[in-house]
Amino acid sequence: MRGADIFTESLFTVQKLEDFVPAAHQLRPIREMVNAALARMDSLFSRMYAEDFKGGRPSIAPEKLLRAMLLQVLYSVRSERMLMEQIQYNMLFRWFVGLTMDDSVWVPTVFSKNRERIIEHDAVIELFNQIVRMADERNLLSGEHFSVDGTLIQAWAGHKSFKPKDGDGSGGNGGSDDGASFKGQKRSNDTHQSTTDADARLYRKGNTASQLRYIGHTLADNRHGLIANARVTQADGYAEREAAKAMIADAVQAANESSQVTLGADKGYDAQEFVQHLQELKVLPHIAQHTTNRKSAVPDAIAQTDGYAISQQKRKLIEQGFGWGKLIGPIRQVMVRGLQKVDAMFVLTMTAYNLTRMRTLLGQVRLKRA
CATH class of the missing domain: 3.30.420.10 (Ribonuclease H-like superfamily/Ribonuclease H)
Known part of the structure; x- marks a missing residue:
């Protein structure tokens, strides 16, 4: 007998987000390790917000912010806007970040501004250090x-943003200042700089092409x-x-x-x-x-x-x-x-890699004990 295509929602639900996440889900051990590391960073978070306190509305909790940033790396989410969209309807993401079903999701620009504070106070680097310390405590490092x-x-940044530092569009070789063509120009990091990312350098290694x-x-x-x-x-x-x-x-x-x-x-x-x-x-x-x-x-x-x-x-x-x-x-x-933002992104990525690797290693230890 064919079932009816009916959608009827209950007026109330008594289930929690925790109930929707499988007991063996791969994010559970990662969240456990991250929460333990964040608890050790409480004094840093207190100093961050004590220094920057100016009154007004409460900002995003740094613990939630760092969990969300880790999710962005772990699930290859391209932008903050897409991350906020995912957290809005993805119950797994809400659970990992620490939001309830009823909590509103942050506006992408607010999330980005709060992320600046995290980077400025090296909270990402401290999180990385805490995860490494945790790995050492669990005998996963030789030292x-x-x-x-x-x-x-x-x-x-693209090649067309790489322009003369003196502002002369000709570059000494007849090039144009709009960067439309740089063929035949002699360019180097001594004389040129990217207008979109001043810290990037034109570089090549081995058989790779020169890029910023x-x-x-x-x-x-x-x-x-x-x-x-x-x-x-x-x-x-x-x-x-x-x-x-x-x-x-x-x-x-x-x-x-x-x-x-x-x-x-x-x-x-x-x-x-x-x-x-x-x-x-x-x-x-x-x-x-x-x-x-x-x-x-x-x-x-x-x-x-x-x-x-x-x-x-x-x-x-x-x-x-x-x-x-x-x-x-x-x-x-x-x-x-x-450089500072790229460094923070790189360190955050290596933090996420360590967490996935530790999850596997610690899982193997538990299996051996069982």
Whole structure:
């Protein structure tokens, strides 16, 4: 017998949002970890709003704001406007953010303005640090063996915005100021700058074309490939090694004094001054030897050890974070401008990657115990 196509809503419902989310849903362990990290950030949130207090209407709770920002990364939502639309009708999103069925959703412009406060006070970086600390407490980090690498991030700016700094549209080669054509012009970061994103730099690497870019850098712990440090710099030929120096210095400072810290990397880091800097920090350089028409800066005595071979295998795990961030996350081409905002977006993406990775790892631990 054919059923009738009837839609009749009940006048009241007694179900909660919690009832609509399956007990085994993949967001449950992530939300649990995020809530634990946010609880540790309470003093930071209090300082943020105490400094900026000017009266008026209450702003968006920073905990809800950060959960919403994580959702945008985890579910590849392109814009704040689309995120607000999803939260409006998606019960899973409402539950994760911490809104009830009756709570109104924020206007996109209000959400964006409140996000500026989060970035300004480095709350995203603190959230990343809390998640890393949580991974360490759950024995997911070695704290001794690391890998480093960088990836190109396409800026939210086009070639036609790359104009002479002096305002002369000719560029010395007869080009036009409207940027309609730059063929035949000689352009460089010394003489030109993007009018839409002044922090972006024209850069190419390997066989890639020159584009306005940033470079994202990560330091991964070799035990499970979790990201222990992340940052963005302007794109240039020295940025990767300079960022690596800063990140491994932080790792050495956090490690036990008795620990022997190692750092794995690809051939691009095989430079005498970089290897020497690692040795001054008492870090073993497990860097892939670059011996094409040159002598490697990495001593053969180190390259022939078993630990070196293990580091060379483990260092490839760092690529998973970059791949996830560009396929699922928003870092293939960021839709924000300025070094500070791009850095916050990159760190948030690596935070989301760590959460998904930790969910899997901790799930495996529970299965083994069962």
